Amino acid sequence: MAGGALGGVFKAALRLFPWFSEDLIKTPFYDNAAIPETISPVLFIGLCVYLWVLSVAPRDETPEFPDEPKPAKPGPDDAS
Numbered sequence: 001m002a003g004g005a006l007g008g009v010f011k012a013a014l015r016l017f018p019w020f021s022e023d024l025i026k027t028p029f030y031d032n033a034a035i036p037e038t039i040s041p042v043l044f045i046g047l048c049v050y051l052w053v054l055s056v057a058p059r060d061e062t063p064e065f066p067d068e069p070k071p072a073k074p075g076p077d078d079a080s
Contacts, residue, residue, distance in 0.1 A: 014020045
């Protein structure tokens with residue numbers, strides 16, 4: 001379920017309680033649209049730059065994998 005839909009379901013469930021008021025969960029930026037509309041693109045661009053820097057960074061040498069297990073040598077009880 002997406003974050004917005006999950007928030008809507010949570011809010012609808014809270015409305016079942018008589019003590020619930022939307023002012024209890026309102027953030028300070030709720031009434032001022034300029035702040036979140038500025039912060040959101042800045043954080044998104046920051047995330048994009050972070051992922052881009054990680055994707056173009058040089059990698060270390062090829063990772064070393066452990067040697068493949070060697071087949072067991074036939075013992076004296078093995079029929080060959």
